[in-house]
Amino acid sequence: MRSDTVIPEGDQIFSFEFAPTGEPDIPTGKGVLANVKLFVDGKPVGSGDLPVTIPLSLGLAAGFSVGVDAGSPVMTDYQPPFAFTGTVKKVLVDISGEPIEDMEAKMRMYLARQ
Numbered sequence: 001m002r003s004d005t006v007i008p009e010g011d012q013i014f015s016f017e018f019a020p021t022g023e024p025d026i027p028t029g030k031g032v033l034a035n036v037k038l039f040v041d042g043k044p045v046g047s048g049d050l051p052v053t054i055p056l057s058l059g060l061a062a063g064f065s066v067g068v069d070a071g072s073p074v075m076t077d078y079q080p081p082f083a084f085t086g087t088v089k090k091v092l093v094d095i096s097g098e099p100i101e102d103m104e105a106k107m108r109m110y111l112a113r114q
Helices: 103-113
Strands: 014-020 034-040 043-050
Touching: none
Parallel strands: none
Antiparallel strands: 014 034, 034 043
């Protein structure tokens, strides 16, 4: 997935939302269908549908990477290693399945109304 807009320089908060839209087909090696959304500073900047995901866990040595793709590329638009040249200050992964509520943004909104 790519952003529909140019991401400005400076500090940004990137969020990614994964919503299953189907059932996995484990016997054929396919995980759930899903809709994904990309946000920058709480604003949607891209979305798409994943026709397939990984059906099972990846094991102890696998996982996800932040700032680089050292393994097999997930698309043909780039070749690994595809390293981010900026600075990633913090990463938070929430797999609860619950929507994330940005309390800081909510407070800014309330304060702006006064």
